[in-house]
Amino acid sequence: MEDCKKAFKRYRLRPRMLRDVANRQFSTSVLGHPVSFPICISPTAGQGFADIEGDKATAKAAESLNTIMIVSNCAFFTYKDISLAAPNAMLWFQMHLYKDRAVTRFLVTHAERAGFKAVVITVDAPVIGNRRGMKRGVMMAPREKYRMVNYYDPNNPEIRSAIANGDISLWEYATDQLVTTETWDGIKWLRGITKLPIVVKGVLTGNSAIEAVQAGVDAILVSAHGGRQLDGVLATIDALPEVVKAIKGSGVEVYMDGGVRMGTDVFKALALGARTVFLGRPILWGLANDGENGVKKVLEIVRDEFSLTMALTGCSKLDDIKASMVVHESQYLSKL
Numbered sequence: 595m596e597d598c599k600k601a602f603k604r605y606r607l608r609p610r611m612l613r614d615v616a617n618r619q620f621s622t623s624v625l626g627h628p629v630s631f632p633i634c635i636s637p638t639a640g641q642g643f644a645d646i647e648g649d650k651a652t653a654k655a656a657e658s659l660n661t662i663m664i665v666s667n668c669a670f671f672t673y674k675d676i677s678l679a680a681p682n683a684m685l686w687f688q689m690h691l692y693k694d695r696a697v698t699r700f701l702v703t704h705a706e707r708a709g710f711k712a713v714v715i716t717v718d719a720p721v722i723g724n725r726r727g728m729k730r731g732v733m734m735a736p737r738e739k740y741r742m743v744n745y746y747d748p749n750n751p752e753i754r755s756a757i758a759n760g761d762i763s764l765w766e767y768a769t770d771q772l773v774t775t776e777t778w779d780g781i782k783w784l785r786g787i788t789k790l791p792i793v794v795k796g797v798l799t800g801n802s803a804i805e806a807v808q809a810g811v812d813a814i815l816v817s818a819h820g821g822r823q824l825d826g827v828l829a830t831i832d833a834l835p836e837v838v839k840a841i842k843g844s845g846v847e848v849y850m851d852g853g854v855r856m857g858t859d860v861f862k863a864l865a866l867g868a869r870t871v872f873l874g875r876p877i878l879w880g881l882a883n884d885g886e887n888g889v890k891k892v893l894e895i896v897r898d899e900f901s902l903t904m905a906l907t908g909c910s911k912l913d914d915i916k917a918s919m920v921v922h923e924s925q926y927l928s929k930l
């Protein structure tokens with residue numbers, strides 16, 4: 595993730611002077627849903643470790659600030675609990691294409707019924723990366739807790755039978771359900787069974803973006819999974835322009851996450867073609883610090899910095915943010 599953060603610093607801003615920036619307007623829409631600002635919440639597993647109310651507190655913060663939260667398939671609460679906690683929140687549901695298609699279908703159908711507005715398929719995890727931090731025990735899930743409260747509602751008979759009689763933890767179950775043989779045909783299959791918009795998360799190249807569009811997705815989230823999957827991949831802000839260019843004119847929206855920490859990062863991502871950014875770790879930090887209020891505070895800080903960046907670059911609306919206002923510093927290096 596350090597790579598993604600550092601990559602932002604290599605882009606420089608080219609501000610415009612003497613524009614009227616007294617009123618700045620940055621509300622927008624994402625997949626047709628109005629949001630107050632182009633800063634949304636990436637899915638993160640294990641929010642219950644950060645705060646007892648976990649995903650419910652995050653959903654309430656998203657609801658009160660009117661932005662989108664992607665709920666992880668490894669949330670601490672069922673999707674019903676989360677949507678009941680924040681009935682007006684715009685919730686999207688993140689999952690994988692699971693080995694057991696019945697489970698995949700079950701989860702999508704129930705997310706739809708619970709009022710989730712989109713399904714986000716993480717495509718960068720045919721297997722789980724080598725997470726040394728987790729192996730060292732930094733973030734080990736207490737098995738009992740995962741078994742008790744997780745989103746694969748263990749009380750549901752369909753899911754219960756799928757969880758192999760409760761002999762394994764849900765994390766193990768979920769990772770065992772990842773399919774190394776999965777292809778874009780899985781997305782086409784999903785397109786056929788749900789009316790929800792489909793977002794693919796984890797695309798990093800133009801070629802994959804084109805394949806995603808051909809498979810029928812509605813949006814692409816450029817992501818390196820917070821550096822937790824493949825080591826040494828492109829920084830997401832570097833990958834973004836290629837993805838945007840590859841699918842230009844398709845009508846498919848492009849978002850990004852990874853290393854977004856400041857308002858200037860949001861500005862750079864939007865200038866390079868993202869419709870919105872998503873935050874992963876900063877949300878967990880806010881949650882750990884002060885629950886729902888902490889998440890709100892983090893979003894407000896980044897929002898206010900973004901507003902300040904707009905003022906200082908001479909932008910009063912999102913359409914004023916142009917690719918020409920961001921330049922990679924390599925363009926200023928000597929060619930000798």
Ligand SMILES: Cc1cc2nc3c(=O)[nH]c(=O)nc-3n(C[C@H](O)[C@H](O)[C@H](O)COP(=O)(O)O)c2cc1C
Binds near residue numbers: 668688821822873874
């Ligand atoms: C603790 C943690 C848990 C995560 N869990 C998930 C997950 O369940 N599903 C997923 O698609 N991505 C997951 N991610 C990746 C995030 O969605 C996101 O891509 C990444 O954190 C963005 O980078 P940032 O943390 O620099 O903002 C997780 C990341 C972290 C740090």
